[in-house]
Amino acid sequence: MAGAPEASPGESRLRRVPPAEVEAARMEAVRRYDILDTPPDGAFDRVAAMAARLFDVPVASVTIVDADRIWFKAIHGLEGVAQIGRDPGLCGSAILRDDALVIPDTRTDPTARTNPLVTGPLGVRFYAAAPIITADGHRLGTVNILDTKPRLITEADTENLADLAAVVLDAMELRLSGLRLLREEQERRKAEEEARTRAERDTEAITAFATTLQRTLLPPALPPVPGLELACHYQTDSPRDVGGDFYDVFSLGGQRWAFFLGDVCGKGAEAAAVTSLTRYTLRAAAQHHDDPTEVLDALNSALLLDPSMGSRYCTCVFGTLRPAPGGGFSVTVAMGGHPPAFHIQHGDDGAMVVNGVRPRGGMLVGALENAQFASRTFHLAPGHGLLLYTDGLTEARLPDGTMLGEEGVAAFLTTRTTPDAGRLIEDTIALITDLPTGPGDDVALLALSVPLAPATEQTAALSTARTLATPVAGAARADQER
Incomplete structure (x- = not known):
């Protein structure tokens, strides 16, 4: 933005003049x-x-600072502005900082009160910016x-602004x-005309690239959770497609943990973009909302912000874990249009009992503005286990051509001998x-179980992203001492 303020003497994080090499x-x-x-x-x-809506301000923007100009990649609330000069400029000053620049009242701030945005027709009275840092x-x-009026924001607000810069x-x-x-694909097509062997090598390169990109959308390892065993599996329908299934387990602090698993509609780069936004939003929202249904509300709002997303909705199950008195965990699960999770335990007669966990009312995430989500605590x-999965499992075909379905999965689980996560x-x-x-279709599986007795050794959590192209024997496990 226009008008470069001079740095205040006490602003130790502001670099007054960047060295030429920097x-x-x-x-x-x-x-x-x-x-x-x-293009936009x-x-x-x-x-x-999202920034304008989250902070309730009339103008928000995403800018890239060029050598001699500020270029707007996106702007909300201000029409007809594509770029402005870099010097003087607020954005040009903001990128000199390691943290967010916040000016509560521009007219009382010596670094901003003479800025054209403050003195001009727009009359900016409040400005805040977070640098986009590689x-x-x-x-x-x-x-x-x-904003056109002075205001104060909290430390949490500045963290949210920094989070948006990370997005x-x-x-x-x-x-x-x-x-x-895209560039590699164009080079491959030219090479295919020259030699079949080169085309085959290019196909292998595509597979490796898609696999690598897919792994960036999944956690590299499951975390160690004391008193809990975790296991996961991921398999894409095609080694050359980036799937839309996702899962994660992460700490919320204070002995609380969160987990989620879901499926974005579609495949490819667009689905991957939505998957990235979905995983980030769930992780960020979980830090601010204790209720899993509110976390799904936040994700629903994020997915609906851009109408051009069309049918890019997702299904999702989001849950939290807290150690329970007497052992085990109190689990709260919220559903957003996802197949039921299965709670597995031994019955009184020793046979396996499988109960579906699907709160009534959980709607698709990102499909409707007023979507309702429901939760259940158990x-x-x-000695109990919990299995989460995507619909690639239930839509698998039996020998007679019919789908396995939720009933088929439940019936299969009743024949198991243990609810141990790794064995599940x-x-x-x-x-x-x-x-x-x-x-x-793509299949993502996540299982949680509580051992009957505490583990004798605490082992590190391992995660294996399994695909048809690179099968790896065994599931990922994390057996932890309580």
Whole structure:
């Protein structure tokens, strides 16, 4: 934005004049993302709209700072502005910082009161910006919020603004991956005309790229959760497609944990973008909402912000875990249009009892503005297990051509001998493998179980993302001492 303020003496985090070599490296990073002067993009427009809505401000923007200009990749609430000069400029000052720049009242701030945005027709009285910082420390631009009246924001608000800047960087990284994929594909097509052997090598390269991209959308390892065993499995329908299934387990602090599993509608780069936004939003919302239904509400709002997403909705089960008195965990699960989870335990006669966990009223996430979500709380006691899965499992075909279905999965689980998480995953993988045509879609599995007795040794959590192209024997387990 226009009008560069001078740094206050006490602002130790503000770099007054960037060294030439630092600015040169920053500009090289900007050019690496190849984003300047590109057409509007729904992912970035969504962030600007989300910022305006989240902070209740009239104007919000996503900017990239060029050598001599501030270029708007997205702007909400201000028409007809594509770029402005860099000097003087608020954005140009914001990228010199390691943290967010917040000016509660521009007219009383010596660094901003003479800024044209403050003295001009727009009459900006409040300004805040978070720098978009790459993994190697280069500041590409900012996410900005502006208001025409003074205001204060909390530390949590500044953290949210920084989180939005991180979302922008994620979108830029995904876009950069897509550009690289497109360029590589064009090179492959030319090579295919020259030699069949080169085409075969290119096909292998596509598979490796898709597998690598897929792994970026999944947690590299399950975390160790004291007193709980975890196991997971992921298998794509095609090694050359990026699927839309996702799962994660993470700490909420204070002995609380969260887990989720779901399925984005569709496949490919667009589904991958939605998957990235979905995983990030669930993780971020879980830090601010104790109720899992409120976490799904936040995800529903995020997915609906951009109408161009069309049918890019998802199904999702989100849950929280807290150690329960006497052993085991208190589990609260919220459903958003997802197949039921299965709570598995030994009955009084020793046979396996399987109960579906699906609160009434859980609707698809991202399909309707006023979607309703429901939750249920239950006790995952010692000796109990919980299995979550995506519809690639229930839609697998039996030898007679009919789908396995939820009833078929439940019936299969009743024949198991243990609700142990690792065995549940291994047995379910064997079920899929033994079917004539395998799964009909991507399959994600996540199992949780509480051992009857505490583990004698605490082992590290391992996670294996299994695919048809690179099968790996065994499921991922995390057996932890309570």
